[in-house]
């Protein structure tokens with residue numbers, strides 16, 4: 001088994017640079033097989049959310065894995081229906097219960113919305129949970145610069161990560177620059193464009209390196225400092241997606257993939273700039 005490397009978040013917590021996404025993995029057999037293959041392949045980070053309705057199933061599989069809790073890194077996210085101080089605390093308790101754990105490694109607000117006071121009130125709840133030692137790192141998901149600014153203005157605990165769609169067709173360089181300046185790592189969701197790899201640049205590099213298109217894309221993201229959480233329920237793909245640590249792309253190859261950005265989302269139906277709830 002290979003070890004997946006970690007990087008250090010700005011609050012000192014180490015996070016694996018690659019983990020398994022489990023969005024849409026709701027079939028028990030699929031989850032059992034995926035988690036067991038992932039653990040065998042060296043994955044230690046698992047990314048779920050209240051919204052995915054599979055925290056309890058993931059919790060069961062992680063418990064059955066035989067790994068110590070301290071060997072795992074569990075991400076979950078607060079559902080948009082649970083915004084506000086009291087609701088956020090209650091929802092967090094439920095996530096813990098379902099995941100069969102007494103702390104989370106990373107807890108994120110899933111969507112920022114457009115209501116600053118509600119967002120800050122929710123952040124205060126996450127800060128209290130963090131200060132009580134029940135969350136090791138506070139994250140955001142789908143946050144843009146304006147939302148992060150709201151949080152940074154007066155927070156007691158700074159966010160250390162923004163989970164955002166990022167792949168060859170969708171990237172937001174100004175956001176990444178801002179995040180870097182503020183000690184915030186970006187974790188890429190839909191890193192593989194949900195399996196749509198028809199681009200000649202990607203295919204050409206795949207041929208040149210004798211690596212699959214998925215491996216080329218993940219390598220590009222890791223070489224540029226992103227964290228990645230590719231999703232698969234298939235054993236061979238789970239192994240393939242983790243086997244990306246033995247090579248690097250050249251500078252001009254990274255730039256060629258950067259050049260594919262057309263800001264076209266693979267799957268996002270809501271624009272975080274305007275979406276409210």
Ligand SMILES: NC(=O)c1ccc[n+]([C@@H]2O[C@H](COP(=O)([O-])OP(=O)(O)OC[C@H]3O[C@@H](n4cnc5c(N)ncnc54)[C@H](OP(=O)(O)O)[C@@H]3O)[C@@H](O)[C@H]2O)c1
Pocket residue numbers: 020021022023024047048110141142163164188189190191192193194195212214215229230231232233234237240241267
């Ligand atoms: N924060 C957010 O708002 C947000 C939004 C979306 C996703 N996410 C997180 O990010 C994770 C990943 O994103 P995603 O699930 O949208 O998409 P993704 O990881 O880009 O792609 C997953 C799809 O690609 C296929 N696939 C995986 N590995 C492959 C390979 N090596 N070759 C060919 N096809 C492959 C999978 O099919 P099989 O399963 O059949 O292999 C699945 O259909 C999610 O699971 C979730 O944890 C977060």
